[in-house]
Amino acid sequence: MKTYRKEIWFDIPLRREFRNITHEIEGCLRDSGIKEGLLLCNAMHITASVFINDDERGLHHDFERWLEGLAPHEPLSDYQHNNTGEDNGDAHLKRTVMGREVVVAVTDGKLDFGPWEQIFYGEFDGRRRKRVLVKIIGE
Amino acid sequence: MKTYRKEIWFDIPLRREFRNITHEIEGCLRDSGIKEGLLLCNAMHITASVFINDDERGLHHDFERWLEGLAPHEPLSDYQHNNTGEDNGDAHLKRTVMGREVVVAVTDGKLDFGPWEQIFYGEFDGRRRKRVLVKIIGE
Amino acid sequence: MKTYRKEIWFDIPLRREFRNITHEIEGCLRDSGIKEGLLLCNAMHITASVFINDDERGLHHDFERWLEGLAPHEPLSDYQHNNTGEDNGDAHLKRTVMGREVVVAVTDGKLDFGPWEQIFYGEFDGRRRKRVLVKIIGE
Numbered sequence: 571m572k573t574y575r576k577e578i579w580f581d582i583p584l585r586r587e588f589r590n591i592t593h594e595i596e597g598c599l600r601d602s603g604i605k606e607g608l609l610l611c612n613a614m615h616i617t618a619s620v621f622i623n624d625d626e627r628g629l630h631h632d633f634e635r636w637l638e639g640l641a642p643h644e645p646l647s648d649y650q651h652n653n654t655g656e657d658n659g660d661a662h663l664k665r666t667v668m669g670r671e672v673v674v675a676v677t678d679g680k681l682d683f684g685p686w687e688q689i690f691y692g693e694f695d696g697r698r699r700k701r702v703l704v705k706i707i708g709e
Numbered sequence: 710m711k712t713y714r715k716e717i718w719f720d721i722p723l724r725r726e727f728r729n730i731t732h733e734i735e736g737c738l739r740d741s742g743i744k745e746g747l748l749l750c751n752a753m754h755i756t757a758s759v760f761i762n763d764d765e766r767g768l769h770h771d772f773e774r775w776l777e778g779l780a781p782h783e784p785l786s787d788y789q790h791n792n793t794g795e796d797n798g799d800a801h802l803k804r805t806v807m808g809r810e811v812v813v814a815v816t817d818g819k820l821d822f823g824p825w826e827q828i829f830y831g832e833f834d835g836r837r838r839k840r841v842l843v844k845i846i847g848e
Numbered sequence: 849m850k851t852y853r854k855e856i857w858f859d860i861p862l863r864r865e866f867r868n869i870t871h872e873i874e875g876c877l878r879d880s881g882i883k884e885g886l887l888l889c890n891a892m893h894i895t896a897s898v899f900i901n902d903d904e905r906g907l908h909h910d911f912e913r914w915l916e917g918l919a920p921h922e923p924l925s926d927y928q929h930n931n932t933g934e935d936n937g938d939a940h941l942k943r944t945v946m947g948r949e950v951v952v953a954v955t956d957g958k959l960d961f962g963p964w965e966q967i968f969y970g971e972f973d974g975r976r977r978k979r980v981l982v983k984i985i986g987e
């Protein structure tokens with residue numbers, strides 16, 4: 571069995587953004603030399619997400635608006651978590667909706683994806699360096 | 710290490726439906742000959758879901774009503790994604806709530822499940838051929 | 849390839865609670881002797897969750913309030929599932945938001961976590977014995 575590990579770092583200048591990281595993940599898979607197995611990609615921070623969906627600008631706008639409706643950033647006082655001095659109570663909830671991680675099949679050395687599947691990093695509390703973990707096991 | 714891969718296709722005649730696919734997945738596991746490992750089952754489409762819950766008709770009705778409340782299908786104009794000519798903006802969001810994938814332990818050649826766990830395909834934009842991927846690794 | 853399996857049981861005295869189970873999972877990983885691989889931890893019951901977030905009391909209060917807003921326990925008659933004699937229709941929905949499972953990378957014999965990641969058992973229909981499954985594969 572082979573294993574591979576890499577951290578990918580981000581420094582998103584805004585509070586929230588969705589960034590397509592499919593190419594970076596494909597690069598990791600090539601570097602690993604693994605042809606058959608499973609790939610895990612997870613946010614290493616609890617106010618960020620890794621998820622799979624469509625790379626379509628309108629959809630990302632819809633996600634943003636929908637998440638803000640489900641867990642509004644303000645008023646800050648609505649979140650007890652913000653009593654710790656943070657202002658990211660909403661970000662923990664938004665990340666929960668979008669998910670921490672994805673597990674992707676590796677087949678013939680490629681991400682085994684349907685036609686529109688792309689991997690995104692979802693940032694909900696940016697403006698500082700944060701990272702995702704890529705771990706691949708197989709052979 | 711052994712690996713196994715199979716696509717299972719669906720052609721759901723309605724826009725939305727939950728279908729129990731546990732038996733098909735058990736069939737894949739038997740075919741694989743794998744006794745110990747991990748099984749990934751994911752939707753290959755971004756408006757569909759694979760999730761684990763109870764096979765109870767009332768619960769599925771509750772899921773349907775709840776999801777329609779969280780991300781209503783109409784008005785279509787509420788979703789920028791629908792400006793692309795699609796009418797499935799809500800389906801991307803509903804699938805996000807229900808999840809893209811499940812990872813299940815394989816023990817003694819069986820899905821290592823609690824008493825009520827069943828695997829479902831969740832269709833949110835049907836009336837065409839779509840598929841899930843089953844990938845198993847282990848030995 | 850090595851595999852490891854363990855069930856961890858709970859008897860939460862309240863209907864709902866979040867319990868930090870990171871130490872128990874770390875114990876499983878040590879017992880397994882696995883140094884590189886993937887660890888799956890999932891609820892074996894469909895009204896409970898396993899998720900990763902911050903161990904902060906205010907945040908857990910925010911999760912509780914938010915989930916009760918998204919899927920209120922009462923009125924019981926709002927859930928067709930409760931017509932079966934259950935009163936846990938809301939618990940199936942709350943668990944869906946929080947997720948059934950986590951997959952964690954194992955590196956150098958440790959849970960490969962970011963600085964604040966902790967694993968929680970989320971109970972939404974307690975007052976009886978329930979369990980999570982830990983499955984580790986690797987070498």
